[in-house]
Amino acid sequence: MNMKHKGMRYLYSGLTVLFGAGATLGGSYLFSRLREKQDVETRMDRLEQMLEGLAGPKGEPKAPRQKKR
Numbered sequence: 001m002n003m004k005h006k007g008m009r010y011l012y013s014g015l016t017v018l019f020g021a022g023a024t025l026g027g028s029y030l031f032s033r034l035r036e037k038q039d040v041e042t043r044m045d046r047l048e049q050m051l052e053g054l055a056g057p058k059g060e061p062k063a064p065r066q067k068k069r
Helices: 002-055
Strands: none
Touching: none
């Protein structure tokens, strides 16, 4: 009976470590995915600002300059 209790204790300790490692890896994976999503949104915002800047004030496209003769 003593061996059975010892084995269960080791099994319980091993499962605790395994679940802790799984929770840590899962949490870091979710954190990295959220950060990646925020980075993509930030890049998209910057691209939109650049396009608005190229379009000119109030979203009107700039007319090409004509050469003076």
